[in-house]
Amino acid sequence: MTDESEIWPTGARLGATSARLAAISSVRVKLSRPTQVAVIVYATMVVLLLANPQALANWLADLQQNAITEAARSAAEDVVEVSSRLGLSAPYEAAREAFLKSGWIKRDRGRP
Amino acid sequence: MLFPTIDFLLFFAVVFPITWSLNDKNTLKKAFLVLVSYAFYASWNWRFAFLLLFSSTGNYLACRLLSATTSPSRRRLVTFVAVALNLLALAYFKYFDFLAAELMNFAGFFGLDLEINAPEVPLPVAISFLTFHGLSYIFDVSRKKVEASKSLLDVVLYMAFFPHLVAGPIVRAADFLGQLSKKSDPKHIDIAGSFSLILGGLVKKVVIASHIATLFVDPVFVNPSDFGRLDLILAAYGYAIVIYCDFSAYTDIAIGVANLLGYQFPQNFNQPYRATSLRDFWRRWHMSLSSWLRDYLYIPMGGDRGGRWATYRNLMVTMLLGGLWHGAGFQFIIWGGLHGFWLALERFLKETFGFDSSKGALGVRVLGWFVTFQVVCAAWIFFRSPSSSAALEYFGWIIRDSGAPSTATPFVIALMLLGFATQLTRPERYETLVRWYADASLAMKVAVPSLTILCIGILGPKGVAPFIYFQF
Numbered sequence: 001m002t003d004e005s006e007i008w009p010t011g012a013r014l015g016a017t018s019a020r021l022a023a024i025s026s027v028r029v030k031l032s033r034p035t036q037v038a039v040i041v042y043a044t045m046v047v048l049l050l051a052n053p054q055a056l057a058n059w060l061a062d063l064q065q066n067a068i069t070e071a072a073r074s075a076a077e078d079v080v081e082v083s084s085r086l087g088l089s090a091p092y093e094a095a096r097e098a099f100l101k102s103g104w105i106k107r108d109r110g111r112p
Numbered sequence: 113m114l115f116p117t118i119d120f121l122l123f124f125a126v127v128f129p130i131t132w133s134l135n136d137k138n139t140l141k142k143a144f145l146v147l148v149s150y151a152f153y154a155s156w157n158w159r160f161a162f163l164l165l166f167s168s169t170g171n172y173l174a175c176r177l178l179s180a181t182t183s184p185s186r187r188r189l190v191t192f193v194a195v196a197l198n199l200l201a202l203a204y205f206k207y208f209d210f211l212a213a214e215l216m217n218f219a220g221f222f223g224l225d226l227e228i229n230a231p232e233v234p235l236p237v238a239i240s241f242l243t244f245h246g247l248s249y250i251f252d253v254s255r256k257k258v259e260a261s262k263s264l265l266d267v268v269l270y271m272a273f274f275p276h277l278v279a280g281p282i283v284r285a286a287d288f289l290g291q292l293s294k295k296s297d298p299k300h301i302d303i304a305g306s307f308s309l310i311l312g313g314l315v316k317k318v319v320i321a322s323h324i325a326t327l328f329v330d331p332v333f334v335n336p337s338d339f340g341r342l343d344l345i346l347a348a349y350g351y352a353i354v355i356y357c358d359f360s361a362y363t364d365i366a367i368g369v370a371n372l373l374g375y376q377f378p379q380n381f382n383q384p385y386r387a388t389s390l391r392d393f394w395r396r397w398h399m400s401l402s403s404w405l406r407d408y409l410y411i412p413m414g415g416d417r418g419g420r421w422a423t424y425r426n427l428m429v430t431m432l433l434g435g436l437w438h439g440a441g442f443q444f445i446i447w448g449g450l451h452g453f454w455l456a457l458e459r460f461l462k463e464t465f466g467f468d469s470s471k472g473a474l475g476v477r478v479l480g481w482f483v484t485f486q487v488v489c490a491a492w493i494f495f496r497s498p499s500s501s502a503a504l505e506y507f508g509w510i511i512r513d514s515g516a517p518s519t520a521t522p523f524v525i526a527l528m529l530l531g532f533a534t535q536l537t538r539p540e541r542y543e544t545l546v547r548w549y550a551d552a553s554l555a556m557k558v559a560v561p562s563l564t565i566l567c568i569g570i571l572g573p574k575g576v577a578p579f580i581y582f583q584f
Contacts, residue, residue: 031554033301034132037372040307040557041125047562052569059118095570104523105327105573 052092053079113155115365116318116568123152124369131373138295142269145373152274153237160236163201164272170197171246172267175253179260191254195247202243205236210440238278240437244404245271249285251408258286266292273375275366279359281380281400288375296374303557304550308542309368311564317361318572320531325354326573328524333496336509340516344509348489350524351496353531356384359398385488385535388480389470390454393488405434420463427459428452442500450491 031039049056057076063069083089099105113119127148134141154161174194181187203211212228219226236242249270252258261267270288271277332339332347339347363380370377380400387393394402410430416423428449435448461467469480497503549560 033298033303034128036303036554036557037301038129038132039554040303040561041128043558044561044565045121045125047558048565051562051566055569056118092566092570099570104521105323106521 049079050083050088053083053089054093113152115362115369116314119155123148128372132298135295135298135374138292139265141295142265142292145274146265146269146272149269149272149274149277153272153277156237157234163236163239164242165268167198167201167242167246168268168271169264170194171249171271172261172264174250175260175267176262178250178253187254191250194250198243198246198250202239205233205239207440208233241276241278241280241282242271244280244282244401245276245285247408248282248404252285258289261289263292273370275370275373275375276377279362279366280398281363281366281377282404283377283400287378291375298374300371300374300376302371304546306368306371307557307561308546308549309364311561313361313364313368314565314568316357316364316531316534318568320527321354321357321361322573324350324524324527324531325358328520329354329496333506336506337514338516339509339514340518341510341513342518343516343520344506346518346520346528348493350520350528351492352385352485352489353528355492355495356381357531357534363400383535383539385485385532386481387484387488388477389458389468390451390484390487391458392470393484394451394455401434405430409433420460423459424456427455431455438495443494443497443503446500446503447491447494450487450494454487 053076057073057080060069060073060076080089113123127145130144131141134144150161150164153164171194174190174197178187178190178194181190216226216228249258249267253260261270266289269292270283270285273283273288276283328343329347329350332343333351336344360381363377367377367380378400380398382396382399384393384397387396410426413426413429414422415426418426429452431448431452432445433448435444435446435451438444438447458469469476469483471477493506494500494503497506549557552560
C-alpha cells in the first residue's frame, strides 16, 4: 500500500517547496519587467502544452499541410503521448469530459 | 486572428520579445510593430491591408498639409476634404447597400422603377474603428491639439497598432503619438493589471458571453415566436450581459496586450450596468466612443450652449449618428434614437424639476438604476434584432406571450448572474486581487494564468465565435 506522504507532501516537504518558491521570488526582484512577462508567457505555454497537448495537435491538424506543419504535428503527437504516459493530461481530459457529459451545454430550442 | 486562440498566443509569444529587444532602436521597433499589425489585419483578408495603408497615408498627407497652411479658410477646406474622404470610404463599404435599397424603396413609393446595382464588396473588418482613428487625427491637428506628425511611420502605426485595430478602444492621436516619439519605459508595464485584464477578458468572452449567446440568447432572437414571455424578457437581459462581456472582453485584452508592449490605452468600460441614469451609463459604456462623440460631434454642433431645445436636438442627432455608426439598418438608428430621446428626457427633468436620478436619496438612485437598466435592455432588443420590424415583432411576442415554458437552463441563469456580478462587485475587490497577484512569486504568477486558461478550456464551448464588435 502506498504511504500517503508519498502523494501528499509532509510539512518537511512543504517547507522545501516554500524555500524553492522563496528562491524564485528573490529571482523575481532581479528580473526586468519584460523578462518577467516573457517568463510568465512561455512558462504558461509549457504548462498548457503539457496539461492539454491535444489542443495544439488539433490546431496543427487544421493547418494547411506542408513539411513544417507535418514536422510540428509529429512533435505535438509525441508530446501528447508523453503527457498521456505521465498522466499530466489526465486531469484536464477528465474535467473536460465531465463538463461535456454534464448536459449543462445542451441546447434547448424552445417549443417543440 | 482572434484573441482567445492558439494563433494569437503564438503570435504574441513571437511579437513580445522582439518588440522589447528593439526598444533601444525605436524606429526599428515601430517598423516591426507596423509589420506585425498589418500581418494581424491581413489574417482576415490581405486586400484590406491596402485600404489601411491608403487611409493612413491619406490622413498623414492631409495633416502635413494642414500644418503647412496658415490661412483659416484653407485649413477649413483641407479639413473638410479629409473628413469627407474618410467618410466616403466608410459610406462606400458600409452603407452603400443600405442607401441603395432605401433609395429604390423610396423611388418605388412614387411609382418610379429605380435600379441601383450594388457591387458585391466585402465589408472590411473594423472599417468604422479605422475611420474613427483617422478622423480623430484630422480633427486634433485641425484644432491644433496635436502637431501633425512628421513621421509617416508613426501615423501608420497609430492607425494600425494591432491591439486596438479591430474593435478599439478608440485611442486619440493626442494620447498615442506622444508615446511613439520615445522608447517605452519597461517600468510602465503593469504586469498584474495587464494579466488580470487579459485573463478576465478571456473568462468573460469564452465562458460567459459565448455560452449565454449560443445556448439561450441566439435561439430566442432567431425564433422569438417559439418562446414564451419569460424567455423573451430573460433573453433581452441575457443579451445585455453577452454584449458587455463580449465587447469589454475585447477591449480589456487589447488594453492589457498594449500595456505589456509598453503602450497605454484609455479605459473603455467601468461597470456600465451600475449606472443610475442614462447619462451615467454613457460615462461607463464604451467610454472612448462616448467621449469621441462628445468632443467631435456634440460639442462642435453647439453642445448645451444654444439653449434648452438646441441641446435636446444636439443630443438626439449625436445619438442617432452614433446608432448609424454601429450598422447600416434602421434598428441601429432606432437604438440610437431611444438613447438620444432618453438622454434629452433626463436633461428636461433635471432642468424643469431639478430631478436627477444619479444624485439624491438611496431610493431615488435605486429607482434610477432600475429604470436605466430597463431602458438600456429594451434598446438592446433593437440592437440585437436583424431588422427594426423583427425588433417590433419581438416586443409584440412579449406582449402576446405564446405561453411556452421557460427554456433557460440553470447553467445559463448561473452564467447570467455571474456576468451581472461583474457589475455589482465593488472595484476595490478587483484591486485587492490585482495587488495580491502583483505581490505573488513568479511561480504563482505562472500558475494563475495557466490554471485560469485550463479552466476556460474545460468550461468553454467548442470553438470561439468572433467578437460582436468586429462587424462594426
